[in-house]
Amino acid sequence: MGTERPISPEALEERELVLAAQAGDNVAFAGLVRRHQRRAYAVARAIVLSHDDAEDAVQEGFLHAFRALERFRPEQAFGAWLHRIVANAALDIARRRKVRDADELPxxxxxxxxxxxxxxxxxxxxxxxxxxxxxxxxxxxxxxxxxxxxxxxxxxxxxxxxxxxxxxxxxxxxxxxxxxxxxxxxx
The missing domain is CATH 1.10.10.10 (Winged helix-like DNA-binding domain superfamily/Winged helix DNA-binding domain)
Structure with a gap:
């Protein structure tokens, strides 16, 4: 008996989207964006606190993820990989912007x-x-x-x-x- 946990239908569907996106299917990548955009925004917003900067970080993060998609291993959690990219993009924006106006908290x-x-x-x-x-x-x-x-x-x-x-x-x-x-x- 193996100790492997069964993969959820959502995880299987996401893996299929990742594989299709890696094969060049832009519609599949758009599906990944839809699945993760809210959480990616929350990650970015937690770092930069500005709505505009968070949106920029999410856009930069998704663009970077798209360009690096061939290096992603489908057995990994796509969300964790993507959110780390978005967090790094947000940290880069925060570093570049030394003085910024305070925006409302969520x-x-x-x-x-x-x-x-x-x-x-x-x-x-x-x-x-x-x-x-x-x-x-x-x-x-x-x-x-x-x-x-x-x-x-x-x-x-x-x-x-x-x-x-x-x-x-x-x-x-x-x-x-x-x-x-x-x-x-x-x-």
Whole structure:
């Protein structure tokens, strides 16, 4: 008896799309784009925080993936491979853009039990605090705390060891606590 897990129908369908795309089927690649564009955007947005920069990173990531498709091994997880490419594209954009305007955080951070004015002020302060983090720490905290990625997944996406992702998360949270420590005293 083997210990191999059965492959899900979704994974089989994705593998077929990958093989077809590698054989030059642009419609198959478009199917892969549709499957992964939302998560790819979330990965990019976690790193750059700007909608426009995230869209640019996703576009650059998909273009790079298309050009590198022949090097992809179909037995791997396509999503993990693609999201790492997108994360690298987002990190490149973040490095190139030293000064940028703060954009609103994703709506997933809003709380339905708060006064909207208070929520807007809190979001603005959190955005400013996040902007004081380095790109990698900001990416790690948003990927973990907002998007729900595990440390190992973050390490894979960002090309860093899992322990580094854990350490970056710890330091980013400590930094944000210091930056936002006066919130409680203002109430």
């Amino acid at each position: 709506e997933t951070l809003s709380s339905p039990h708060r006064d909207p004015a208070e929520s807007d002020e809190l979001r603005a302060r959190l955005t400013r605090a996040l902007d004081t983090l380095g790109e990698r720490q900001r990416a790690v905290i948003v990927l973990h705390d907002v998007e729900g990625y595990k440390h190992a997944e973050i390490g894979t996406l960002l090309g860093i060891p899992e322990g580094t992702a854990r350490s970056d998360l710890h330091h980013a949270r400590a930094h944000l606590r210091r930056q936002l420590s006066n919130l409680r005293s203002e109430k």
